[in-house]
Amino acid sequence: MNRRVVITGMGVLAPGGTGTKAFWKLLTEGRTATRRISLFDPSPFRSQVAAEIDFDGAEHGLKPQETRRMDRATQLAVVATREAMTDSGLEDREFDPHRTGVTVGSAVGATMGLEQEYRVVSNDGDSWLVDHEYAVPHLYNHLVPSSIATEVAWSVGAEGAAAVVSAGCTSGLDSVGYACDLIREGTTDVMIAGATDAPISPITSACFDAIKATTPRNDDPEHASRPFDGTRSGFVLGEGAAMFVLEDLESARRRGATVYAEIAGYASRCNAFHMTGLRADGREMAEAVRIALNEGGLDPTDIDYVNAHGSGTKQNDRHETAAFKRSLGEHAYRVPVSSIKSMVGHSLGAIGSVEIAASALAIDNDVVPPTANLHEPDPECDLDYVPLTAREQRTRAVLTVGSGFGGFQSAMVLTGADRRSS
Amino acid sequence: MSAPVVITGVGVTAPNGLGTRDYWSATLEGRSGIDVVSRFDPEQYPSRLAGEVPGFEPTEHLPRKLIPQTDHMTRLALVAADWAIADAGVVPEELSEFDMGVVTASSSGGFEFGHRELQNLCAKGNEYVSAYQSFAWFYAVNTGQISIRNGMRGPSGVVVSDQAGGLDAVAQARRQIRKGVELVVSGGVDGSICPWGWVAQMAGGRLSPVNDAERAYLPFDSEAAGHVPGEGGAILLVEDREAARRRGADDVYAEVAGYGATLDPPPGSGREPGLRRAVELALRDASVGPDEVDAVFADAAAVPELDRVEAEVITELFGEYGVPVTAPKTMTGRLYSGAAALDLVAAVLAIRDGVVPPTVNVSGAPEYALDLVVGSPRAADLGTAMVLARGQGGFNSAMIVRRPD
Amino acid sequence: MSGQEITIDDLKRVLTEAAGVEDGVEIGSDSLDTEFEELGYDSLALLEVAGRIQREYGVELDDDTATSARTPRLLLSAVNGG
Numbered sequence: 001m002n003r004r005v006v007i008t009g010m011g012v013l014a015p016g017g018t019g020t021k022a023f024w025k026l027l028t029e030g031r032t033a034t035r036r037i038s039l040f041d042p043s044p045f046r047s048q049v050a051a052e053i054d055f056d057g058a059e060h061g062l063k064p065q066e067t068r069r070m071d072r073a074t075q076l077a078v079v080a081t082r083e084a085m086t087d088s089g090l091e092d093r094e095f096d097p098h099r100t101g102v103t104v105g106s107a108v109g110a111t112m113g114l115e116q117e118y119r120v121v122s123n124d125g126d127s128w129l130v131d132h133e134y135a136v137p138h139l140y141n142h143l144v145p146s147s148i149a150t151e152v153a154w155s156v157g158a159e160g161a162a163a164v165v166s167a168g169c170t171s172g173l174d175s176v177g178y179a180c181d182l183i184r185e186g187t188t189d190v191m192i193a194g195a196t197d198a199p200i201s202p203i204t205s206a207c208f209d210a211i212k213a214t215t216p217r218n219d220d221p222e223h224a225s226r227p228f229d230g231t232r233s234g235f236v237l238g239e240g241a242a243m244f245v246l247e248d249l250e251s252a253r254r255r256g257a258t259v260y261a262e263i264a265g266y267a268s269r270c271n272a273f274h275m276t277g278l279r280a281d282g283r284e285m286a287e288a289v290r291i292a293l294n295e296g297g298l299d300p301t302d303i304d305y306v307n308a309h310g311s312g313t314k315q316n317d318r319h320e321t322a323a324f325k326r327s328l329g330e331h332a333y334r335v336p337v338s339s340i341k342s343m344v345g346h347s348l349g350a351i352g353s354v355e356i357a358a359s360a361l362a363i364d365n366d367v368v369p370p371t372a373n374l375h376e377p378d379p380e381c382d383l384d385y386v387p388l389t390a391r392e393q394r395t396r397a398v399l400t401v402g403s404g405f406g407g408f409q410s411a412m413v414l415t416g417a418d419r420r421s422s
Numbered sequence: 423m424s425a426p427v428v429i430t431g432v433g434v435t436a437p438n439g440l441g442t443r444d445y446w447s448a449t450l451e452g453r454s455g456i457d458v459v460s461r462f463d464p465e466q467y468p469s470r471l472a473g474e475v476p477g478f479e480p481t482e483h484l485p486r487k488l489i490p491q492t493d494h495m496t497r498l499a500l501v502a503a504d505w506a507i508a509d510a511g512v513v514p515e516e517l518s519e520f521d522m523g524v525v526t527a528s529s530s531g532g533f534e535f536g537h538r539e540l541q542n543l544c545a546k547g548n549e550y551v552s553a554y555q556s557f558a559w560f561y562a563v564n565t566g567q568i569s570i571r572n573g574m575r576g577p578s579g580v581v582v583s584d585q586a587g588g589l590d591a592v593a594q595a596r597r598q599i600r601k602g603v604e605l606v607v608s609g610g611v612d613g614s615i616c617p618w619g620w621v622a623q624m625a626g627g628r629l630s631p632v633n634d635a636e637r638a639y640l641p642f643d644s645e646a647a648g649h650v651p652g653e654g655g656a657i658l659l660v661e662d663r664e665a666a667r668r669r670g671a672d673d674v675y676a677e678v679a680g681y682g683a684t685l686d687p688p689p690g691s692g693r694e695p696g697l698r699r700a701v702e703l704a705l706r707d708a709s710v711g712p713d714e715v716d717a718v719f720a721d722a723a724a725v726p727e728l729d730r731v732e733a734e735v736i737t738e739l740f741g742e743y744g745v746p747v748t749a750p751k752t753m754t755g756r757l758y759s760g761a762a763a764l765d766l767v768a769a770v771l772a773i774r775d776g777v778v779p780p781t782v783n784v785s786g787a788p789e790y791a792l793d794l795v796v797g798s799p800r801a802a803d804l805g806t807a808m809v810l811a812r813g814q815g816g817f818n819s820a821m822i823v824r825r826p827d
Numbered sequence: 828m829s830g831q832e833i834t835i836d837d838l839k840r841v842l843t844e845a846a847g848v849e850d851g852v853e854i855g856s857d858s859l860d861t862e863f864e865e866l867g868y869d870s871l872a873l874l875e876v877a878g879r880i881q882r883e884y885g886v887e888l889d890d891d892t893a894t895s896a897r898t899p900r901l902l903l904s905a906v907n908g909g
Contacts, residue, residue: 128541165581
């Protein structure tokens, strides 16, 4: 089969406002949602800043038993899924449950729920032999994060192939890439695909502190995420979820669905170098970009906008700049490149899907979101990073990339659905 | 259609045998690796049995500097990968780095590592959390470490679907090969046998409360009361048949011929569970009829309701007593994402040797009408075998492997 | 700075606990000027080492010192306030 996969529905829960509209408004206004951590007392930590969502599952219609058994990451995914389903206009009776699958990307699964429950069964770390009498019945769902895929599937009635895809911080791209493969090979017709992570918890903050990956810019939380800026000092931890309804183009057209964008190409490569380190030359990311473009039948010069990983760590932003030059050639200097992590932080496994949403919205609106807080570019980051202000421009093809611990490098190309003839 | 995707190498770290040879001889002899937990004192817990990998001394196999940054299950996975690669005769340096990928399954990551760091966090303070916590516990760790150790830079990733994951990872490996990669290191090695993992597993409600090693895990038996968990699993070298030939590997274990995956409907929906559809999809994908399947390696949940569903699917599609069914995992316990990967190894070795390994300790309950291979192995000319795997949360996967042409 | 001077033997122990020892590598006064990279320690290992030194000896190293000290001598000198 040679099916083309399109996004027909979208649900985004990102810092700074829930729902796709609020998300896009934040991005296009160039506002930041980073702040001092409120989910726990951050005072003992090196990095005390995060991009949090003001989220209460009950306000989004989750029942008491759902909010009890679901970790925050699961709740975000389920609520984002509902928005995506409504947005897609895909009514219950219109899709075949057996031909509808689910993939959810997540780097750290139910890490918040696990930490909370650990504190109880261990009595705050008193004993290695934790007490099972204090374990909650849904603890198993936190242990194995495939429970997120189950909850998403059951919330919409999908009974096709389902899985959580976990590849560190590229999970959100890889999950959607995996879903596209299932539609293209004919295994499913519809995929509920996307990603979620809710990692803002002491254990996550502590481990990123230990490797000095997150920023210590605690006195200026709103401007703490500074991708490509010379003063950047690490990423800002975030949380979020973005879920999509993906369909093959023909059936989407048949039912008259609104199409945001086509997923034209995707590839992932691994640097096989270091669990946390990156090689300066960006070779593997460049290879992923090359293959993704190839799969989409696009030349580098077709790309109108690059949605960067742009985490704001010293090594990432240089690595990535090198990868763009390597894969796009001279076009790298002409195409606008921006990092929305400057505004919504880095939600680990979720961010790839959140950035797919931003890329699709850029196509849908012909607007490129900016890189906030970019005042003095790092001399080694010498591309057009769209500082501070969004840019209206015709946007037909977008490249979005991700880079993650484990050495994962992924790239995806989205196009306006009318970009290619059928 | 593209060239067949084949399994050219296997590496095993199982509770009843470290290394493929030990595992397979123990399995054919019906030797179990289930015993009282030794990795911690299980006295205070209702369930106290596990399948632990015996005789594993990591520094005999791995550089010492990998030890502080790895969980126990990652060390097992790295060694299983080394063995699978060697078994296939693959020398990674001689192949194109972007043509080799790594796709493994995970269920709970490096949970014991995470347990230790949570204790450091809570008992001592946040500055006591290890720098390695940033990756040593997460789900993608085995794939990342295997790719680094072997210089594999192709498409890589991790699938999490509870106990179905071992098959889903191999299916994803096959997908990557069909898209043009030459080989993928796949399968799953798992384990969360630490007190924190133990308590979380018990919360799932499926651990057997029986603490007699021979009576604890009895799938398809009238005394079925849940399972015994284990650690370990298998790594498989999955390869494009033509690419394998080009590098001179004519001898392959089996072809990955068919696969299907589904999710059960929500509990209480009244809709049919998804296992039958997974099997049907796998049969269709392999273009084989039920009569061509020579053995079924069952999921064998040992939860009566789940056993019934699986037995019904098998008898409805293959007939009552219509196909030999076995569950060698009765000798290892259920290994989470390692379970189905290990069953896949058992299936390809069964095809190679013309023998169905036994299910131990079980006398099949007559109402299931299964031709359960119990007690001792059964010689059989096996051309095609099917592996079934189910994960908590409704995951169903089926994979068909067959003797190479 | 606490009064206690950290020696190469202390550092060897911390290195070993934090990041193991590569086969064939012996850390001692002979390796004071051998680069960490050559001894088999990458920047991540040195961050883990820095964390342990901070916990055990109460010496806080600033962000760059931990990973920019290229040899045991330079790291010891930074830790001991040299």
